[in-house]
Amino acid sequence: MTRTALVFILLLAGISGPTLAQSGGSATLVVRDHRFEPAELTVPAGQKIELQVTNADSTPAEFESGELRREKLLPPGKTVTIYVGPLRPGQYEFFDDFHPSTRGHLVAR
Amino acid sequence: MLAVALIVFRETLEAALIASIVLAASLGIPHRHRWVATGVAAGVLGSGVVAVFAAGIEAAFAGSGQELLNAGILWLAVVMLGWHSIWMARHGRELAAHAGILGREVATGTRPLAALAVITAAAVLREGSETVLFVFGIAASAQGGAAPLVAGVFIGVAGGVVAGVLLYLGLLRIPLHRLFAVTGWMVLLLAAGLAAQGAGFLVQADLLPALGDQLWNTTWLLSEESVPGRILHTLVGYVARPAGMQVIAYVATLIVIGLPMRAISRAGRVKAVAQPL
Numbered sequence A: 001m002t003r004t005a006l007v008f009i010l011l012l013a014g015i016s017g018p019t020l021a022q023s024g025g026s027a028t029l030v031v032r033d034h035r036f037e038p039a040e041l042t043v044p045a046g047q048k049i050e051l052q053v054t055n056a057d058s059t060p061a062e063f064e065s066g067e068l069r070r071e072k073l074l075p076p077g078k079t080v081t082i083y084v085g086p087l088r089p090g091q092y093e094f095f096d097d098f099h100p101s102t103r104g105h106l107v108a109r
Numbered sequence B: 001m002l003a004v005a006l007i008v009f010r011e012t013l014e015a016a017l018i019a020s021i022v023l024a025a026s027l028g029i030p031h032r033h034r035w036v037a038t039g040v041a042a043g044v045l046g047s048g049v050v051a052v053f054a055a056g057i058e059a060a061f062a063g064s065g066q067e068l069l070n071a072g073i074l075w076l077a078v079v080m081l082g083w084h085s086i087w088m089a090r091h092g093r094e095l096a097a098h099a100g101i102l103g104r105e106v107a108t109g110t111r112p113l114a115a116l117a118v119i120t121a122a123a124v125l126r127e128g129s130e131t132v133l134f135v136f137g138i139a140a141s142a143q144g145g146a147a148p149l150v151a152g153v154f155i156g157v158a159g160g161v162v163a164g165v166l167l168y169l170g171l172l173r174i175p176l177h178r179l180f181a182v183t184g185w186m187v188l189l190l191a192a193g194l195a196a197q198g199a200g201f202l203v204q205a206d207l208l209p210a211l212g213d214q215l216w217n218t219t220w221l222l223s224e225e226s227v228p229g230r231i232l233h234t235l236v237g238y239v240a241r242p243a244g245m246q247v248i249a250y251v252a253t254l255i256v257i258g259l260p261m262r263a264i265s266r267a268g269r270v271k272a273v274a275q276p277l
Helices: A002-021 B002-025 B032-052 B054-063 B065-097 B104-108 B113-141 B146-172 B176-204 B227-236 B244-274
Strands: A025-032 A035-037 A040-043 A049-055 A061-065 A070-074 A079-084 A090-096 A099-108
Touching: A025 A040, A025 A099, A035 A099, A049 A070, A061 A099, A061 B113, A070 A079, A070 B065, A079 B054, A079 B176, B002 B032, B002 B065, B002 B113, B002 B146, B002 B176, B002 B227, B032 B054, B032 B113, B054 B065, B065 B113, B065 B176, B065 B244, B113 B146, B146 B176, B176 B227, B176 B244
Parallel strands: A025 A049, A040 A099
Antiparallel strands: A025 A035, A049 A079, A061 A070, A061 A090, A090 A099
């Protein structure tokens, strides 16, 4: 069982090796009046993205995305950093977990 | 009110499910209720503290404070679940066979009671601080006054607790000689799932490599946002789109806790056969 796991881990490392080397994209997002600005954010695919999210509202919010597998609290008036990707080309929905109608999406291309 | 109730329910559900699993898994250990209750109280208190210092925590460790805190809480719970599992592998038979009349070691020796408290505290704290922030955010924006808000929180918490109690009562219906085998597996999978969640936070903070952002995607089969998906996420760590690092954390936890568990419980079985009590 241990050997199978080791082989599995090495396999994983091998699969993802090339994507690790690339990084560098960045993007910014603002929550204002319980709305994401911009609601559609375009980022490069295949790169790790440093996402800077600012909460311009006076109440806390929570950036959440099942598709990006991310969740992070946004204290009022603060900017937080969330790393995403490297992503395959496509569209990724995100929302404010505290105000589920506050939604936006990321387009990786 | 309904929106508040739903969000509070979701956050309470996770903690309640974890608490009921550890309560069932520790059936027969004296004073377990007191320790689990202490854990819940500590978790609620801690949630308030974390919520108050949320902005400071966020800014700590170059903006990775939230992720480090979450991963720390989750991994502490994993270690405690591991301790509990291995202890139960050693003493579960004794507890099941002599319910009420405990062996000397179980009665007087080191019991994983602190583990029970820490696991529940961690489970409550993890989702609790978010719930506190959410509720205070709503209260601050004063949408519709205090009464619906209080009602929503109450309904949400009550719903989560009811779900936990139902799981607990369901587990108690399992015959005693089989219960610990079932809860042993549940605790093991729970620990693996929490370890994977912890790894996910460190990937989000860029402290660990993702090793493949999305190894596979089973959303078509079961969405993580659906109620069954969320319950499975809590119970066995179901992730529809796992990162490679999460899979490694999951498998590593299964091995590190599961192998000694099996070895100890096998040795116990051999001893029991050799020296029938």
